Amino acid sequence: MKDTVVIIPVYNEEDSIGLVLDNIPLERIIKVIVVNNASTDSTVEKSKREFTEVVDQLQRGYGSACLKGIESCHKYNPKYVAFLDGDFSDSPTELNQLLSEIDKGFDLVIGSRVRGNNEPGALLPQAVFGNWLATRMMKYMLGGFEFTDLGPFRIIRYQSLLDIKMEDQDFGWTVEMQGKALVQKLKCSEIPVSYKKRIGVSKITGTLKGTILAGQKIIFTILKIWKNKFSQSF
Numbered sequence: 235m236k237d238t239v240v241i242i243p244v245y246n247e248e249d250s251i252g253l254v255l256d257n258i259p260l261e262r263i264i265k266v267i268v269v270n271n272a273s274t275d276s277t278v279e280k281s282k283r284e285f286t287e288v289v290d291q292l293q294r295g296y297g298s299a300c301l302k303g304i305e306s307c308h309k310y311n312p313k314y315v316a317f318l319d320g321d322f323s324d325s326p327t328e329l330n331q332l333l334s335e336i337d338k339g340f341d342l343v344i345g346s347r348v349r350g351n352n353e354p355g356a357l358l359p360q361a362v363f364g365n366w367l368a369t370r371m372m373k374y375m376l377g378g379f380e381f382t383d384l385g386p387f388r389i390i391r392y393q394s395l396l397d398i399k400m401e402d403q404d405f406g407w408t409v410e411m412q413g414k415a416l417v418q419k420l421k422c423s424e425i426p427v428s429y430k431k432r433i434g435v436s437k438i439t440g441t442l443k444g445t446i447l448a449g450q451k452i453i454f455t456i457l458k459i460w461k462n463k464f465s466q467s468f
Contacts, residue, residue, distance in 0.1 A: 243299030345387035345427035
């Protein structure tokens with residue numbers, strides 16, 4: 235039974251998006267929504283498949299692209315929504331493993347690169363440290379399930395996605411989802427996933443400026459969620 239929509243935000247991924255799409259197991263996929271985040275190369279042309287819908291989000295930002303994908307998936311009324319990057323660093327073939335895990339009754343399943351098999355050099359030191367810091371902050375400030383990663387490869391129950399009301403438009407997207415899931419006491423899980431060097435340069439951890447901005451936003455997002463949780467307890 236087809237019950238899942240996959241959302242792939244892309245920005246100048248002409249060398250990798252075809253590989254990503256060709257490796258997605260389609261047995262349960264209603265539609266793959268590729269969100270073109272103002273690409274200037276041939277990403278859009280290479281994203282067109284019978285099973286894809288390509289939509290444009292001109293406002294730059296990872297979160298902005300994901301929000302546009304969510305907006306576009308409503309008409310399909312899926313049971314689950316999966317998120318996957320377009321750089322072929324994740325292994326799309328492992329989507330079935332995430333589906334098998336969420337089928338056990340979970341609301342959110344994260345593909346953990348930290349627990350999985352990584353190609354040497356795939357996870358940059360700044361990403362490793364950022365994951366460690368963010369997941370520790372969530373553990374001690376928000377409680378609940380103990381995450382090990384903020385990996386982009388994830389699947390969430392569609393109704394849960396609507397309930398947490400995602401808002402972030404850039405670097406805080408992944409941590410916002412996980413932080414709000416903890417506050418709302420969603421049933422969370424992680425499974426190991428493989429991770430390889432991305433094709434092209436990372437738009438976030440590939441530059442010093444991107445790394446600093448991402449780190450600041452992640453910390454700010456956790457603090458904001460914690461503050462809201464604290465205020466609601468009184």
